[in-house]
Amino acid sequence: MNTLLDIKNLSVKFPTRFGEFTALDDVSLDVNAGEIHGLVGESGAGKSTVGAAIIGLLQSPGYIADGNIHLSGENLLQLDKDAYHQLRGSRISMIFQDPQTSLNPLLTVSEQLVETIRQHSDIDHDTAREQAIALLKETGLQDVEQRFHDYPHQFSGGMRQRVVIALALCTDPELIIADEPTTALDVSVQKQILALIRELCNKRNVGIILITHDIGVISEITDRVTVLRSGRVVESGATRDVLGKPQEEYTQALMAAVPRLDKKLHRFKNIVAADKQITGDVQWTIEGASAEFAAEWLLSGNADKPLPSPPLIKGGSLTSLRTDVSDEHLVSSLDSDASLSKRRLGRPGGVAFESSPILEVANLNVTFHSERPGWFSKAQGFKALQNINFSMQRGEVLGVVGESGSGKSTLAKVIVGLVDPAAGEMTFNDALLPPGSKRPRQHPARRQIQMVFQDPYSSLNNRQTVEDIIAEPIRFYGLATQRSEVRQLVASVLELVEMPQRAMLKYPHQFSGGQRQRIAVARALVARPEFLICDEPTSALDVSIQAQILNLLKDLQETFGLSILFISHDLAVVRQMADRVIVLRHGELIETADTEAFFAEPGHAYSRQLLRETPDLGLLQAS
Amino acid sequence: MTTLTERFANLRRITRENELVYLFLHNRIAQIAAFVALLCIGGAMLSPWIAPTDPYDIAALDIMDSMLPPMWSAEGDPRFLIGTDDQGRDLFSAILYGTRLSLFVGLLSITFASVLGVSVGLMAGYFGGRFDAIMMRIADVQLSLPAILTALLIDGVARGILPRESHDDLMIVVLTVAIGLSLWVNFARTARASTFVEKNKEYVQASQIMGMHPLRIMLFHILPNIMGPIMVILTVDLAVAILLEATLSFLGVGVPPNQPSLGTLIRIGTEYMFSGEWWIVLFPSGMLITMVIAVNILGDFLRDALNPRLR
Numbered sequence: 001m002n003t004l005l006d007i008k009n010l011s012v013k014f015p016t017r018f019g020e021f022t023a024l025d026d027v028s029l030d031v032n033a034g035e036i037h038g039l040v041g042e043s044g045a046g047k048s049t050v051g052a053a054i055i056g057l058l059q060s061p062g063y064i065a066d067g068n069i070h071l072s073g074e075n076l077l078q079l080d081k082d083a084y085h086q087l088r089g090s091r092i093s094m095i096f097q098d099p100q101t102s103l104n105p106l107l108t109v110s111e112q113l114v115e116t117i118r119q120h121s122d123i124d125h126d127t128a129r130e131q132a133i134a135l136l137k138e139t140g141l142q143d144v145e146q147r148f149h150d151y152p153h154q155f156s157g158g159m160r161q162r163v164v165i166a167l168a169l170c171t172d173p174e175l176i177i178a179d180e181p182t183t184a185l186d187v188s189v190q191k192q193i194l195a196l197i198r199e200l201c202n203k204r205n206v207g208i209i210l211i212t213h214d215i216g217v218i219s220e221i222t223d224r225v226t227v228l229r230s231g232r233v234v235e236s237g238a239t240r241d242v243l244g245k246p247q248e249e250y251t252q253a254l255m256a257a258v259p260r261l262d263k264k265l266h267r268f269k270n271i272v273a274a275d276k277q278i279t280g281d282v283q284w285t286i287e288g289a290s291a292e293f294a295a296e297w298l299l300s301g302n303a304d305k306p307l308p309s310p311p312l313i314k315g316g317s318l319t320s321l322r323t324d325v326s327d328e329h330l331v332s333s334l335d336s337d338a339s340l341s342k343r344r345l346g347r348p349g350g351v352a353f354e355s356s357p358i359l360e361v362a363n364l365n366v367t368f369h370s371e372r373p374g375w376f377s378k379a380q381g382f383k384a385l386q387n388i389n390f391s392m393q394r395g396e397v398l399g400v401v402g403e404s405g406s407g408k409s410t411l412a413k414v415i416v417g418l419v420d421p422a423a424g425e426m427t428f429n430d431a432l433l434p435p436g437s438k439r440p441r442q443h444p445a446r447r448q449i450q451m452v453f454q455d456p457y458s459s460l461n462n463r464q465t466v467e468d469i470i471a472e473p474i475r476f477y478g479l480a481t482q483r484s485e486v487r488q489l490v491a492s493v494l495e496l497v498e499m500p501q502r503a504m505l506k507y508p509h510q511f512s513g514g515q516r517q518r519i520a521v522a523r524a525l526v527a528r529p530e531f532l533i534c535d536e537p538t539s540a541l542d543v544s545i546q547a548q549i550l551n552l553l554k555d556l557q558e559t560f561g562l563s564i565l566f567i568s569h570d571l572a573v574v575r576q577m578a579d580r581v582i583v584l585r586h587g588e589l590i591e592t593a594d595t596e597a598f599f600a601e602p603g604h605a606y607s608r609q610l611l612r613e614t615p616d617l618g619l620l621q622a623s
Numbered sequence: 624m625t626t627l628t629e630r631f632a633n634l635r636r637i638t639r640e641n642e643l644v645y646l647f648l649h650n651r652i653a654q655i656a657a658f659v660a661l662l663c664i665g666g667a668m669l670s671p672w673i674a675p676t677d678p679y680d681i682a683a684l685d686i687m688d689s690m691l692p693p694m695w696s697a698e699g700d701p702r703f704l705i706g707t708d709d710q711g712r713d714l715f716s717a718i719l720y721g722t723r724l725s726l727f728v729g730l731l732s733i734t735f736a737s738v739l740g741v742s743v744g745l746m747a748g749y750f751g752g753r754f755d756a757i758m759m760r761i762a763d764v765q766l767s768l769p770a771i772l773t774a775l776l777i778d779g780v781a782r783g784i785l786p787r788e789s790h791d792d793l794m795i796v797v798l799t800v801a802i803g804l805s806l807w808v809n810f811a812r813t814a815r816a817s818t819f820v821e822k823n824k825e826y827v828q829a830s831q832i833m834g835m836h837p838l839r840i841m842l843f844h845i846l847p848n849i850m851g852p853i854m855v856i857l858t859v860d861l862a863v864a865i866l867l868e869a870t871l872s873f874l875g876v877g878v879p880p881n882q883p884s885l886g887t888l889i890r891i892g893t894e895y896m897f898s899g900e901w902w903i904v905l906f907p908s909g910m911l912i913t914m915v916i917a918v919n920i921l922g923d924f925l926r927d928a929l930n931p932r933l934r
Contacts, residue, residue: 017645416832441834451832459825463847476833523829 004207005031005054005175010067012049012058012231023049023062025231031175031207036198038222038239039211042254042542046231047211051177054209055092056084072174090120093168097180099160103152109136109163110148113170120171135166140196158189165196169204179211186403186569191613194221213542215258216572216615219243227251257547259572261599261616267554268547268576284502286491294492298528298560357391357427358531358563359415364388364424366410366587384410385587388424392563394530399578399595400567401610407587408567412533415565416451428531447477450524454536456516460508466519467504470494473527489526497522497552514545521552525560532557533565538573550576571614575599583607646928656920663914667726670719675702678717679882685711690895693902706902708891714902717883718910724884725911728798729865735803736864737857740810745841745849747811748818759815762808773805774867778876791879798877802867809856817849851929858922862915869911885911 012024024046031037039047052058054069056076069076071091079087096102104112113132114125123131136144139162152160161181168176178197182190198221201208210222218225219239226236227250235248246252256269365388369381385407392398400408413419415426417436426433428445439446450473453459460469470490473479480486491501497518508516517537524532534553538546550573557564566577574581574595581598583591583606591604602608647653666673676683688711691700699706704715747755765773778801785793821827822845830840871877872886880887885907892904 418828418831439834441836443834446832446834449832451829453825453829455825459829461826461844461848472830473833476835527833 002033003030004033004035004072005209006068006070007050007054008068008070010050010053010069011065012046012053012062013065014062022065023231024053027067027228027231027233029226029233029236031209033174033207034201034205035224036201036208036210036222038218038225039209039228040213040215040218040225041228041234042213042544044230045228047213047228048179049231050228051094051179051209051211054175055088055094055177057088089116089173090171091173092175092177093171093173095161095164095168095176095178095181098184099152099157099164100184102164103160103167105152108149108151109155113163113167116167117170132166132170135170136163138200139163139166139169140192141166156189157185158193161185161189161193162196165193165200169200172204173206175207175209177209177211180213181210182217183212183214187571187610187613187615188403190217190615197221214615215243215254215543220615227254254544257544259546259550259570259576261572261575261611261614264576264595267551284500286487286501289488289491289495289501291492291495294489294496295559297489297492298496298525356394358394358396358429359433359565360391360427361415362389362425362427364411364414364426365422366407366414366419367422383587385414385421388584388589390582390589390592392565394563395561396580397557397564397566397578399574399581400565400584401569401571401574401581402584403569403610405586406584408569408584409535410587411584412451412535412565412567416449416533417446447473447527448529449531449533450527450529451533451535452517452520452524452537455540456513456520457540459520460516460523462508464507465504466490466494466506466508466511469508469519470504470523470526473523477527479526479528493522493526494519496525496556512545513541514548517541517545517549518552521549521556525556529562531563531565533567535567536569537566539569546573553577571599571611572616583610643925643928647924650924652920653924656917656924659913659917660921663722663910663917664726666719667723670716670723674713674716674719675704676713676716678712678720681881687711690900690903692900705906708888708903709895712883714888714906717888718885718907721883721885721888721907722910722914724878724882725865725868725886726914728795728802728868728878728884729861731795732799732802732868733806733857733861733864735799736806736860737810737853739803740807741814741846741853743807744811744814744816745818745845748815749822749837749841749845755815758811762811765805765808770805770863771867771870774801774871775874775876777801777804778871782876791881794877794879798868798871801871802864805867806860806864809860810853813852813856814849817852818845821845821848855922855926855929858918858925862918862922865911865918866915 007027007029010024010027011022014021014023027046027050029037029039029050039050041047049058049062052062053064054076056079058064064077071087076084076087103109107115110129110132113135114128117123117128117131118125133144133148136148141147141159141162147155152163155163165181181197182193185193194217197208197210200206210217212218222239224237225239225242227234227242227248229250235242235246235251242251243255246255253269259268364385365383366385367381367383388411390398400411402408410419414421414436415433417439420435420437426435429448433439433445434443464472467487467490470493471486474486474489475481480489487504490504494501494503499515499518499522503511503515503519508519511519521537537553538549541549553564554577556562564577566574568574568577578595580592580594582589583602583604585606591598591602591607593603598607599611602611647657671677688700688703688707689709691698691703691707691711693699693706694701694704703713705718706714708714708717743758747758778797781793781797781801782790785797818841827840827844830844868877868884869886869889872884873890875890877886878884883891888907889904889911892900892907896904
């Protein structure tokens with residue numbers, strides 16, 4: 001095969017105030033025509049920088065310090081500005097992540113396509129128009145002739161991404177750089193777009209660089225893959241080899257962190273080396289603060305529940321419960337120390353529950369009105385949830401899955417009281433749970449139900465120290481009053497979520513996304529909740545961090561017997577977390593099933609479809 | 624627990640991370656502006672101690688000293704650095720005292736305007752609905768009138784209502800309220816817009832879920848997060864407030880004549896502008912312009928420095 005793109009020893013540097021930052025260090029890779037080359041890595045690995053360097057759009061003040069980029073034998077780095085401009089768009093084109101912003105909202109699809117085609121080739125308007133229509137048909141857009149003059153906002157996300165792909169193809173490029181092309185899309189649409197990219201790649205014999213953080217996507221369509229970490233190539237080769245038999249430790253760890261669809265693991269194996277910690281951070285402690293103290297305190301608050309009083313954690317933090325041994329080993333040691341907490345809560349293996357429901361939802365309906373109904377007109381509005389019925393047992397993890405717009409988050413908001421239902425009843429702890437606007441401020445459920453949000457960057461108040469953030473629920477619910485006591489608790493809970501106690505002195509912006517999510521978990525935990533709602537708690541995080549957070553949630557759930565409503569669009573994550581699953585679609589509950597049964601054989605056709613469309617690594621890992 | 628060295632290291636790190644400090648240290652114009660502003664403010668605050676004479680002390684005035692030109696000109700008197708006005712007041716002292724009064728009224732009215740405006744804006748942004756609609760329509764109406772007109776109107780109405788004998792005592796309060804009421808709109812609009820953004824963030828939802836009182840959420844969670852843009856308006860509008868006070872005093876409806884502010888001095892100066900006594904109008908105007916420009920540059924610097932999009 002002939003090499004289309006050849007990158008040799010590429011180094012990219014960004015000068016900053018605090019010295020030069022090396023974004024890419026000695027990166028070499030090549031792409032053949034008709035091949036999809038995947039670039040995978042976690043955030044900050046330099047994936048997008050590779051794309052930007054190829055297309056000559058490195059963000060200033062970044063510059064290429066070393067190396068060569070050849071496109072069909074031509075050295076791109078020696079081109080002048082004008083020549084590069086010509087090449088961009090005609091021989092190399094790009095597909096961006098968000099179809100919402102990569103199309104001009106003020107121009108119709110036809111205008112954008114025709115304009116681009118005519119810019120790069122000397123043809124008249126009608127020929128360009130015909131070409132554009134042919135391209136849109138090729139990308140699988142429906143009713144092309146009717147929709148040709150529509151504006152981008154009139155298309156759905158998936159359709160828009162097809163238009164973006166048509167736009168990328170319209171100059172017949174040799175190389176396409178696709179930067180997270182499906183990240184903003186639902187799984188079903190993702191599947192179609194990926195299939196389209198694969199098909200076009202084969203048909204037109206273009207080389208494609210597919211940049212993504214999602215190993216599922218990589219395994220789905222790429223021929224070869226390069227794994228990046230901190231600007232360096234970790235491993236490169238045929239996708240099947242790299243993902244199936246990873247040679248490097250980092251790749252292995254990355255693969256182990258990807259949630260699997262085919263079976264439930266006890267814990268993710270311990271993972272990419274944890275964040276670097278300054279020794280001073282670990283040494284700084286508050287007197288009497290420890291994870292044991294936090295665990296004891298948290299358990300003592302649930303005295304009304306049938307729980308044994310002595311603390312179950314001995315000799316350190318939850319980490320001692322977490323074992324680094326392999327799954328096989330764990331299976332045999334399920335009855336030993338590692339499952340101590342499980343047995344105490346009377347749920348060996350997560351099968352038998354005490355059959356007391358903690359939450360029951362009956363005929364729940366939520367309607368959103370875009371405007372207030374008039375006196376005589378009938379209220380219509382958008383039905384976000386319709387006739388939802390389910391119940392949750394104490395200590396159960398209930399997974400809620402569905403595509404975007406299915407009402408998952410609305411369900412969470414109704415339970416915590418941010419949104420009022422139009423109809424229906426909720427029963428929490430055997431008492432009627434009033435809707436949000438009628439729920440008194442001092443209602444016990446306000447403490448007993450806590451929530452962990454999706455976006456760790458907006459769920460913490462940036463102007464408060466971590467101490468203030470975690471202390472707020474303690475003070476607000478009156479769980480402790482003495483300043484020293486509060487400090488001790490804050491430090492202990494931080495330790496419990498595996499953060500250094502010193503973290504309490506800092507502000508949220510000094511932490512990474514994963515660390516912030518730990519802080520958010522600590523804030524929820526310190527209220528001594530019985531019921532935790534996690535709304536996509538890991539979807540903003542990298543896979544290895546996701547694995548850490550999921551492990552933490554599992555540990556906490558088992559130790560404290562929490563009931564968790566776990567919302568996720570990612571079936572594989574739900575598989576790892578949930579005991580039971582409910583599936584939502586367009587605001588309706590279409591299936592309730594035990595996790596094992598659900599993943600073995602979903603009852604509803606839509607569930608089967610969802611499951612089929614989720615990228616899976618099972619085959620690769622098995623081989 | 625926290626040792627001193629540790630605290631110091633912490634402080635240094637904060638400074639390093641603090642964009643504002645960094646940008647300030649690399650912006651010569653902002654530094655000069657800050658220096659000039661500090662000089663004006665310092666001179667004004669210390670006027671009772673550094674001014675050679677007390678311009679408010681009528682007994683010390685000598686009509687024979689009136690209209691003396693600056694000391695470096697032929698008829699100048701070494702006692703009066705930049706000359707005297709029509710009543711024989713030392714212009715230098717009068718400017719120092721006048722600046723103090725102008726700054727005082729400016730700061731007071733901007734405080735009034737910001738407290739009022741931010742409260743209204745926070746509530747309008749947080750609760751929305753009818754309160755928001757009403758307050759914002761009032762703001763729209765007021766925005767369509769020039770600030771000086773609003774201030775004049777309020778000032779005039781207050782003068783009409785209040786008994787004549789209390790005028791001099793209450794003048795400063797009336798002035799403050801008049802200027803404050805003509806400037807609150809900026810604060811309200813900015814606070815409302817920022818509150819809209821913040822209230823949909825998850826940390827606010829987290830507080831709402833806990834059942835926290837809306838007032839507490841607004842004060843402890845939202846307010847600290849919207850302080851950036853409000854600080855900008857505060858500095859820019861401080862300059863506006865000083866100018867408004869000067870304008871009102873210039874028009875003769877501001878501070879009482881026995882306590883001249885910069886505006887009063889300028890008004891007196893204009894009467895003699897065409898008869899050759901240029902210094903009476905030039906120096907107070909120069910002071911006003913310098914101070915307003917310095918404060919304005921600082922405001923612009925803050926606006927750019929706090930706006931992440933311009934970085």
